[in-house]
Amino acid sequence: MKWNRIAALAVCCGALAACGSQRADDASAAAEAFLTALADGDAAAVCAALAPETAQALASSEDQTCEQAVAALDLPTGTVGETDVWGDRAQVRTGTDVLFLAELDEGWKVVAAGCEPQGERPYECEVSA
């Protein structure tokens, strides 16, 4: 009985760890899709990888469509590095900048890109909601 409980606990812990790792993989994949679209100059795919409010904010700030606004931006491209997931939020370091993502109903989306550290203050991002 005792060993059954320990085994059940181990399975639960393993499942939680696997779940956490899966979510980090999903966030990394979303960041990868965003960076690939940026590198390919695929503005539609970049906009699709952005969170709706971020895409909307980008479009309204430039008074253009999201695709037109993205084409005019010079966001750094890079490769996905360290990914940190906490709750429904993730931070992905790309080597050249930092991305912030949120897990929405439609999956992980980029809420801020082109982010540079500002010491103790929040990152300053070229694109954010």
Place this chain on the structure above:
Amino acid sequence: MRRALRDNGLSIGFGLLFLAALVGQAFAGRAAFNERQLADSGRQLTLLEYVTSSDFAVDVAENWQSEYLQFLLFVLATVWLVQRGSNESKLVENAGTESDEQQKVGKHAEPDSPEWARTGGWRTAVFSTSLGVVMGVLFALSWLAQSIAGRSAFNAERLAQFQDPLTWFGYVGSADFWNRTLQNWQSEFLAMVSIVVLSIYLRQRGSPESKPVGAPHDATQESG
């Protein structure tokens, strides 16, 4: 069945109140969390997602640790600290761990004393501090859980505000951790002072937490 309910009414009553309050907290907490999510453009959580989230866990754990700390301190402090006239205190002259005779251990044990009170040696030593030790362990585990769940919830907030997440050591040194901790501790300490002092002058007929109604104000360690 009725007798079992009557004999255990206090445990059952508070057990049910605990469950009802926890369920209420789950519903209210989820509503508050989802309101914040709207402001942060985050996803709305289902009740199941919320009760398995770090936000719910830290809100639960921060209250649990302070309650266990309250009882740990009350159990330990009342060994040495006394309050003349308080029903929550023992007699002033009994301050300390008291004699084996007073504590009914070893050869002073009575026929119905627990076995480990009678045997002496390490068993009696362990049993003599078991309440404080278990309260201390529960406090430590709850506080540890608060730090782990709190770090997770706080880091999610930081990422939503485009800030770097904190390490565990960074979090336990943070204002958020100590604000959550101390706001609970101060209320527990206030409650302890209140019951100790108010029980000197006020009465609640029939309650073991009160002296008998007619007991004098300077009577200590009397239950009514």
